[in-house]
Amino acid sequence: MREIYLDTAATTPCDPRVLKAMAPFWSKIYGNPSSFNDSGRKAREAVEQSRKRIARILGAKNQEIIFTSSATEASNFAVFGVANASQKSQIPNPKIPKSKYHIITTKIEHRSVFEPIKKLGESGFEITYLEVNKEGLISLEEFKEALRPETFLVSIIYVNNEIGSVQPIKKIGKIIKEFKKVSGPLYFHIDASQASAYLDINVNNLEVDLMTISSHKIYGPKGIAALYVRRGTEIKPLIYGGGQEWGLRSSTEAVPLIVGFAKAIEISNRLKLISNKKEEKLKQYFVNGLRKTIPGIKINGPENLKDRVPHIINTTFPGIENEQLLLQLDKYGIRASAGSACTSRGIEPSHVLLAMGLSKKEARSSIRFSLGRKISKTDLDYVLKILPKVVNIIKRLYPEDLKKHYYTKS
Secondary structure, eight states: OOOEEOBTTTOOOOOHHHHHHHTHHHHTSOOOTTOSSHHHHHHHHHHHHHHHHHHHHHTOOGGGEEEESOHHHHHHHHHHHHHHHHHHHTOSOTTSOGGGOEEEEETTOOHHHHHHHHHHHHTTOEEEEEOOOTTSOOOHHHHHHHOOTTEEEEEEESBOTTTOBBOOHHHHHHHHHHHHTTSSOOEEEEEOTTTTTTSOOOHHHHTOSEEEEESTTTTOOSSOEEEEEOTTOOOOOSOOSSOTGGGTSOSOOOHHHHHHHHHHHHHHHHHHHHHHHHHHHHHHHHHHHHHHHSTTOEEESOSSGGGBOSSEEEEEOTTOOHHHHHHHHHHTTEEOBSSOTTTTTSSSOOHHHHHTTOOHHHHTTEEEEEOOTTOOHHHHHHHHHHHHHHHHHHHHHOHHHHTTOOOOOO
16 A cells, blocks of 8 residues: 655654664674773764764754753753752742742643643742744743743743744844843753754754754654753753763663764755755645645644744644544555644644644644655645545544534635
Protein backbone atom coordinates (compact mmCIF):
# COMPACT_ATOMS: atom_id res chain seq x y z
CA MET A 1 0.00 0.00 0.00
CA ARG A 2 1.17 3.49 -0.84
CA GLU A 3 2.25 5.52 2.22
CA ILE A 4 2.03 9.31 2.43
CA TYR A 5 3.72 10.45 5.62
CA LEU A 6 2.23 13.77 6.77
CA ASP A 7 3.27 13.67 10.42
CA THR A 8 6.77 15.18 10.39
CA ALA A 9 5.86 17.57 13.22
CA ALA A 10 5.62 14.44 15.39
CA THR A 11 8.84 12.89 14.12
CA THR A 12 10.92 12.59 10.97
CA PRO A 13 12.64 9.61 9.34
CA CYS A 14 16.36 9.43 9.97
CA ASP A 15 18.35 10.85 7.05
CA PRO A 16 20.61 8.20 5.40
CA ARG A 17 23.57 10.58 5.77
CA VAL A 18 22.89 10.72 9.50
CA LEU A 19 22.73 6.92 9.73
CA LYS A 20 26.06 6.70 7.89
CA ALA A 21 27.70 9.16 10.30
CA MET A 22 26.43 7.19 13.29
CA ALA A 23 27.39 3.74 12.04
CA PRO A 24 31.01 3.51 13.38
CA PHE A 25 29.92 4.52 16.87
CA TRP A 26 27.69 1.49 17.42
CA SER A 27 30.38 -1.17 17.17
CA LYS A 28 33.80 0.25 16.31
CA ILE A 29 34.19 3.37 18.47
CA TYR A 30 32.16 2.14 21.41
CA GLY A 31 34.14 3.36 24.43
CA ASN A 32 32.65 5.23 27.36
CA PRO A 33 33.49 8.93 26.91
CA SER A 34 34.36 9.14 30.63
CA SER A 35 36.89 6.26 30.51
CA PHE A 36 40.61 7.07 30.72
CA ASN A 37 41.69 4.76 27.91
CA ASP A 38 42.15 5.08 24.17
CA SER A 39 38.67 3.83 23.35
CA GLY A 40 37.14 6.30 25.80
CA ARG A 41 39.22 9.17 24.44
CA LYS A 42 38.01 8.49 20.88
CA ALA A 43 34.42 8.51 22.08
CA ARG A 44 35.02 11.73 24.03
CA GLU A 45 36.53 13.37 20.97
CA ALA A 46 33.43 12.45 18.93
CA VAL A 47 31.14 13.93 21.59
CA GLU A 48 33.07 17.17 21.86
CA GLN A 49 33.44 17.59 18.11
CA SER A 50 29.68 17.11 17.76
CA ARG A 51 29.03 19.61 20.54
CA LYS A 52 31.29 22.11 18.77
CA ARG A 53 29.45 21.68 15.47
CA ILE A 54 26.06 22.22 17.11
CA ALA A 55 27.33 25.20 19.10
CA ARG A 56 28.68 26.83 15.92
CA ILE A 57 25.23 26.71 14.29
CA LEU A 58 23.58 28.12 17.41
CA GLY A 59 26.19 30.87 17.83
CA ALA A 60 26.97 29.44 21.26
CA LYS A 61 30.02 28.38 23.24
CA ASN A 62 30.72 24.65 23.39
CA GLN A 63 30.14 24.50 27.16
CA GLU A 64 26.68 26.03 26.72
CA ILE A 65 25.35 22.93 24.94
CA ILE A 66 24.00 20.31 27.37
CA PHE A 67 22.90 17.00 25.85
CA THR A 68 19.69 15.40 27.12
CA SER A 69 17.64 12.34 26.19
CA SER A 70 14.75 14.34 24.69
CA ALA A 71 13.28 17.79 24.18
CA THR A 72 10.87 17.00 27.03
CA GLU A 73 13.78 16.46 29.39
CA ALA A 74 15.52 19.60 28.11
CA SER A 75 12.46 21.78 28.71
CA ASN A 76 11.83 20.22 32.13
CA PHE A 77 15.47 20.90 32.94
CA ALA A 78 15.12 24.54 31.88
CA VAL A 79 11.97 25.17 33.94
CA PHE A 80 12.70 23.17 37.09
CA GLY A 81 16.44 23.84 36.95
CA VAL A 82 16.03 27.62 36.94
CA ALA A 83 13.20 27.46 39.51
CA ASN A 84 15.30 25.35 41.88
CA ALA A 85 18.25 27.71 41.48
CA SER A 86 16.04 30.74 42.10
CA GLN A 87 14.85 29.33 45.41
CA LYS A 88 18.36 28.50 46.54
CA SER A 89 20.02 31.78 45.58
CA GLN A 90 16.89 33.93 45.97
CA ILE A 91 16.74 35.15 42.39
CA PRO A 92 15.44 37.65 41.37
CA ASN A 93 15.47 39.50 44.71
CA PRO A 94 16.35 38.29 48.23
CA LYS A 95 13.67 40.59 49.68
CA ILE A 96 10.87 38.90 47.72
CA PRO A 97 9.12 35.94 49.43
CA LYS A 98 9.65 32.72 47.52
CA SER A 99 5.90 32.30 47.23
CA LYS A 100 5.81 35.47 45.08
CA TYR A 101 8.35 34.33 42.49
CA HIS A 102 6.79 34.86 39.09
CA ILE A 103 6.87 32.97 35.75
CA ILE A 104 5.42 34.08 32.41
CA THR A 105 4.40 31.56 29.76
CA THR A 106 1.61 31.09 27.21
CA LYS A 107 -1.58 29.06 27.05
CA ILE A 108 -0.31 27.15 24.00
CA GLU A 109 2.97 25.74 25.27
CA HIS A 110 4.01 22.18 24.55
CA ARG A 111 3.15 19.91 27.47
CA SER A 112 6.85 19.55 28.33
CA VAL A 113 6.78 23.21 29.38
CA PHE A 114 3.11 23.59 30.31
CA GLU A 115 3.07 20.75 32.87
CA PRO A 116 6.31 21.64 34.75
CA ILE A 117 5.16 25.25 35.06
CA LYS A 118 1.76 24.06 36.25
CA LYS A 119 3.51 22.01 38.95
CA LEU A 120 5.47 25.06 40.05
CA GLY A 121 2.22 26.98 40.26
CA GLU A 122 0.80 24.30 42.53
CA SER A 123 3.85 24.60 44.79
CA GLY A 124 3.46 28.36 45.28
CA PHE A 125 5.05 30.11 42.31
CA GLU A 126 2.91 32.76 40.63
CA ILE A 127 2.21 32.06 36.97
CA THR A 128 0.97 34.35 34.21
CA TYR A 129 -0.46 32.52 31.20
CA LEU A 130 -0.50 34.84 28.19
CA GLU A 131 -3.59 34.66 26.00
CA VAL A 132 -3.32 34.13 22.25
CA ASN A 133 -5.51 35.50 19.47
CA LYS A 134 -7.44 33.40 16.96
CA GLU A 135 -4.21 32.85 15.02
CA GLY A 136 -2.32 31.57 18.05
CA LEU A 137 -0.15 34.67 18.57
CA ILE A 138 0.51 36.51 21.82
CA SER A 139 0.23 40.28 22.32
CA LEU A 140 3.55 42.03 22.96
CA GLU A 141 1.69 44.71 24.94
CA GLU A 142 0.15 42.08 27.19
CA PHE A 143 3.60 40.54 27.62
CA LYS A 144 5.13 43.89 28.65
CA GLU A 145 2.35 44.43 31.17
CA ALA A 146 2.93 40.97 32.65
CA LEU A 147 6.60 41.65 33.50
CA ARG A 148 7.27 42.59 37.12
CA PRO A 149 10.23 42.72 39.53
CA GLU A 150 9.38 39.23 40.81
CA THR A 151 9.59 37.68 37.33
CA PHE A 152 12.56 35.32 37.08
CA LEU A 153 11.60 33.10 34.14
CA VAL A 154 9.86 33.61 30.79
CA SER A 155 9.23 30.46 28.74
CA ILE A 156 7.59 30.86 25.34
CA ILE A 157 7.34 28.34 22.53
CA TYR A 158 9.05 29.52 19.33
CA VAL A 159 6.89 27.54 16.89
CA ASN A 160 3.72 25.86 18.08
CA ASN A 161 3.77 22.18 17.23
CA GLU A 162 0.02 21.94 16.51
CA ILE A 163 -0.76 25.03 14.43
CA GLY A 164 2.68 26.28 13.32
CA SER A 165 2.34 29.81 14.69
CA VAL A 166 5.64 31.65 15.19
CA GLN A 167 5.94 33.88 18.24
CA PRO A 168 7.96 37.14 17.86
CA ILE A 169 10.90 35.78 19.85
CA LYS A 170 13.41 38.45 18.76
CA LYS A 171 11.06 41.24 19.88
CA ILE A 172 10.36 39.46 23.16
CA GLY A 173 14.09 39.05 23.72
CA LYS A 174 14.67 42.78 23.23
CA ILE A 175 11.83 43.65 25.63
CA ILE A 176 13.35 41.37 28.28
CA LYS A 177 16.81 42.82 27.69
CA GLU A 178 15.51 46.34 28.36
CA PHE A 179 13.47 45.22 31.36
CA LYS A 180 16.51 43.56 32.95
CA LYS A 181 18.27 46.91 33.07
CA VAL A 182 15.91 47.98 35.85
CA SER A 183 15.02 44.58 37.34
CA GLY A 184 16.87 41.64 38.85
CA PRO A 185 18.05 38.53 36.98
CA LEU A 186 15.48 37.25 34.50
CA TYR A 187 15.93 34.24 32.23
CA PHE A 188 14.30 33.66 28.84
CA HIS A 189 13.69 30.08 27.65
CA ILE A 190 12.24 29.04 24.31
CA ASP A 191 11.25 25.64 22.97
CA ALA A 192 12.69 25.66 19.45
CA SER A 193 11.99 22.00 18.65
CA GLN A 194 9.74 22.82 15.68
CA ALA A 195 11.77 25.86 14.61
CA SER A 196 15.21 24.37 13.99
CA ALA A 197 14.62 23.29 10.39
CA TYR A 198 12.91 26.52 9.28
CA LEU A 199 13.87 29.59 11.35
CA ASP A 200 16.84 31.44 12.78
CA ILE A 201 18.12 29.57 15.85
CA ASN A 202 21.14 31.75 16.59
CA VAL A 203 20.84 32.37 20.33
CA ASN A 204 22.46 35.79 20.08
CA ASN A 205 20.05 37.00 17.42
CA LEU A 206 17.15 35.70 19.52
CA GLU A 207 18.63 37.00 22.81
CA VAL A 208 17.59 33.90 24.74
CA ASP A 209 19.21 32.38 27.83
CA LEU A 210 17.94 28.84 27.39
CA MET A 211 16.76 27.01 24.27
CA THR A 212 15.45 23.49 23.71
CA ILE A 213 16.36 21.78 20.42
CA SER A 214 15.48 18.28 19.28
CA SER A 215 17.14 15.79 16.94
CA HIS A 216 14.23 13.69 15.71
CA LYS A 217 12.35 16.74 14.41
CA ILE A 218 15.18 17.42 11.93
CA TYR A 219 15.77 13.95 10.46
CA GLY A 220 18.11 12.88 13.23
CA PRO A 221 17.85 9.97 15.69
CA LYS A 222 15.34 9.77 18.53
CA GLY A 223 16.61 9.72 22.10
CA ILE A 224 18.84 12.81 21.89
CA ALA A 225 18.23 16.55 22.28
CA ALA A 226 19.97 19.49 23.87
CA LEU A 227 19.40 22.47 26.09
CA TYR A 228 21.36 25.61 25.36
CA VAL A 229 22.24 27.30 28.67
CA ARG A 230 23.84 30.72 28.39
CA ARG A 231 26.95 31.06 30.52
CA GLY A 232 26.10 32.67 33.86
CA THR A 233 22.55 31.31 33.97
CA GLU A 234 21.63 30.05 37.45
CA ILE A 235 20.40 26.48 36.96
CA LYS A 236 20.38 23.30 39.03
CA PRO A 237 20.57 19.77 37.57
CA LEU A 238 17.65 17.37 37.57
CA ILE A 239 19.80 14.25 37.26
CA TYR A 240 22.70 13.58 39.62
CA GLY A 241 25.39 10.94 39.39
CA GLY A 242 28.70 10.92 37.55
CA GLY A 243 28.87 14.63 36.86
CA GLN A 244 28.80 14.51 33.07
CA GLU A 245 27.91 17.62 31.03
CA TRP A 246 29.81 19.87 33.47
CA GLY A 247 27.81 18.47 36.35
CA LEU A 248 24.49 19.61 34.89
CA ARG A 249 23.26 16.32 33.42
CA SER A 250 24.78 13.12 34.80
CA SER A 251 24.58 10.03 32.58
CA THR A 252 26.89 8.30 30.13
CA GLU A 253 26.67 10.22 26.86
CA ALA A 254 24.93 8.45 23.96
CA VAL A 255 27.80 8.84 21.51
CA PRO A 256 26.13 7.54 18.30
CA LEU A 257 23.04 9.66 18.91
CA ILE A 258 25.07 12.79 19.63
CA VAL A 259 27.07 12.28 16.42
CA GLY A 260 23.82 11.79 14.49
CA PHE A 261 22.28 14.89 16.04
CA ALA A 262 25.24 17.04 14.96
CA LYS A 263 25.07 15.69 11.40
CA ALA A 264 21.29 16.23 11.25
CA ILE A 265 21.43 19.84 12.40
CA GLU A 266 24.18 20.63 9.89
CA ILE A 267 22.14 19.18 7.02
CA SER A 268 19.00 20.92 8.25
CA ASN A 269 20.76 24.26 8.52
CA ARG A 270 22.14 23.92 5.01
CA LEU A 271 18.73 23.00 3.52
CA LYS A 272 16.72 25.57 5.47
CA LEU A 273 16.09 28.02 2.63
CA ILE A 274 15.29 25.25 0.13
CA SER A 275 12.92 23.52 2.57
CA ASN A 276 11.07 26.75 3.32
CA LYS A 277 10.46 27.58 -0.35
CA LYS A 278 9.48 24.07 -1.37
CA GLU A 279 7.15 23.38 1.56
CA GLU A 280 5.48 26.79 1.40
CA LYS A 281 4.49 26.16 -2.22
CA LEU A 282 3.20 22.69 -1.33
CA LYS A 283 1.30 24.05 1.67
CA GLN A 284 -0.50 26.66 -0.43
CA TYR A 285 -1.31 24.06 -3.06
CA PHE A 286 -2.65 21.65 -0.42
CA VAL A 287 -4.69 24.27 1.46
CA ASN A 288 -6.27 25.49 -1.79
CA GLY A 289 -7.07 21.90 -2.70
CA LEU A 290 -8.61 21.21 0.71
CA ARG A 291 -10.89 24.24 0.42
CA LYS A 292 -12.05 23.17 -3.04
CA THR A 293 -12.66 19.49 -2.27
CA ILE A 294 -14.07 19.70 1.29
CA PRO A 295 -16.58 22.56 1.66
CA GLY A 296 -16.78 24.11 5.11
CA ILE A 297 -13.33 23.19 6.40
CA LYS A 298 -11.42 25.68 8.52
CA ILE A 299 -7.65 26.23 8.48
CA ASN A 300 -6.37 27.00 11.98
CA GLY A 301 -3.40 29.28 12.54
CA PRO A 302 -1.86 32.39 11.01
CA GLU A 303 -2.46 33.37 7.41
CA ASN A 304 0.63 35.60 7.22
CA LEU A 305 3.79 33.81 6.09
CA LYS A 306 5.95 35.67 8.63
CA ASP A 307 3.76 34.38 11.48
CA ARG A 308 3.93 30.67 10.64
CA VAL A 309 6.17 27.87 9.46
CA PRO A 310 5.46 26.24 6.09
CA HIS A 311 5.16 22.61 7.12
CA ILE A 312 2.25 22.55 9.60
CA ILE A 313 -1.39 22.62 8.46
CA ASN A 314 -4.10 22.30 11.13
CA THR A 315 -7.59 21.76 9.73
CA THR A 316 -11.06 21.49 11.27
CA PHE A 317 -13.56 19.17 9.57
CA PRO A 318 -16.90 20.12 11.19
CA GLY A 319 -18.95 17.14 12.32
CA ILE A 320 -16.10 14.66 11.79
CA GLU A 321 -14.40 13.22 14.87
CA ASN A 322 -10.64 13.41 14.35
CA GLU A 323 -10.08 9.83 15.56
CA GLN A 324 -12.54 8.51 12.99
CA LEU A 325 -10.89 10.56 10.26
CA LEU A 326 -7.37 9.45 11.16
CA LEU A 327 -8.37 5.78 11.24
CA GLN A 328 -9.95 6.02 7.81
CA LEU A 329 -6.97 7.89 6.35
CA ASP A 330 -4.66 5.26 7.79
CA LYS A 331 -6.45 2.59 5.75
CA TYR A 332 -5.33 4.44 2.62
CA GLY A 333 -1.75 4.86 3.84
CA ILE A 334 -2.13 8.54 4.75
CA ARG A 335 -0.42 9.30 8.05
CA ALA A 336 -1.60 12.42 9.88
CA SER A 337 -2.27 13.21 13.55
CA ALA A 338 -4.73 14.84 15.94
CA GLY A 339 -2.17 17.39 17.12
CA SER A 340 0.69 16.93 19.55
CA ALA A 341 2.09 13.39 19.40
CA CYS A 342 2.65 13.59 23.15
CA THR A 343 -1.07 13.97 23.86
CA SER A 344 -2.78 12.55 20.77
CA ARG A 345 -3.77 9.36 22.64
CA GLY A 346 -5.71 11.37 25.23
CA ILE A 347 -9.45 12.01 25.03
CA GLU A 348 -9.25 15.69 25.92
CA PRO A 349 -9.45 18.25 23.09
CA SER A 350 -6.31 20.22 22.23
CA HIS A 351 -5.52 22.92 24.79
CA VAL A 352 -3.90 24.90 21.97
CA LEU A 353 -7.05 25.04 19.85
CA LEU A 354 -9.22 25.82 22.86
CA ALA A 355 -6.90 28.71 23.77
CA MET A 356 -7.41 30.06 20.22
CA GLY A 357 -11.16 30.16 20.73
CA LEU A 358 -12.28 26.91 19.10
CA SER A 359 -15.06 24.99 20.81
CA LYS A 360 -14.45 21.51 22.22
CA LYS A 361 -16.41 20.05 19.29
CA GLU A 362 -14.28 21.95 16.80
CA ALA A 363 -11.08 20.91 18.55
CA ARG A 364 -12.15 17.27 18.43
CA SER A 365 -12.80 17.69 14.69
CA SER A 366 -9.30 19.00 13.93
CA ILE A 367 -6.30 17.16 12.56
CA ARG A 368 -2.77 18.17 11.67
CA PHE A 369 -0.98 17.49 8.41
CA SER A 370 2.76 18.23 8.49
CA LEU A 371 4.89 18.24 5.36
CA GLY A 372 8.48 17.11 4.95
CA ARG A 373 11.42 16.72 2.59
CA LYS A 374 10.02 13.72 0.71
CA ILE A 375 6.49 14.99 0.14
CA SER A 376 5.60 15.87 -3.46
CA LYS A 377 2.69 17.46 -5.27
CA THR A 378 1.73 13.99 -6.51
CA ASP A 379 1.48 12.79 -2.91
CA LEU A 380 -0.82 15.68 -2.03
CA ASP A 381 -2.98 15.01 -5.08
CA TYR A 382 -3.48 11.49 -3.75
CA VAL A 383 -4.53 12.85 -0.34
CA LEU A 384 -6.93 15.33 -1.95
CA LYS A 385 -8.45 12.48 -3.94
CA ILE A 386 -8.91 10.24 -0.88
CA LEU A 387 -10.12 12.83 1.64
CA PRO A 388 -13.61 13.41 0.15
CA LYS A 389 -14.12 9.63 0.01
CA VAL A 390 -13.10 9.28 3.65
CA VAL A 391 -15.36 12.13 4.74
CA ASN A 392 -18.31 10.52 2.94
CA ILE A 393 -17.54 7.15 4.56
CA ILE A 394 -17.64 8.75 8.01
CA LYS A 395 -20.90 10.53 7.19
CA ARG A 396 -22.48 7.17 6.34
CA LEU A 397 -21.01 5.35 9.34
CA TYR A 398 -21.72 8.03 11.95
CA PRO A 399 -24.76 10.01 10.76
CA GLU A 400 -25.85 10.88 14.32
CA ASP A 401 -22.67 12.87 14.93
CA LEU A 402 -23.38 15.05 11.91
CA LYS A 403 -26.77 16.15 13.22
CA LYS A 404 -24.94 18.25 15.82
CA HIS A 405 -22.95 20.13 13.19
CA TYR A 406 -23.42 21.91 9.91
CA TYR A 407 -21.07 23.06 7.19
CA THR A 408 -20.54 26.71 6.35
CA LYS A 409 -18.22 28.30 3.82
CA SER A 410 -14.88 29.21 5.44
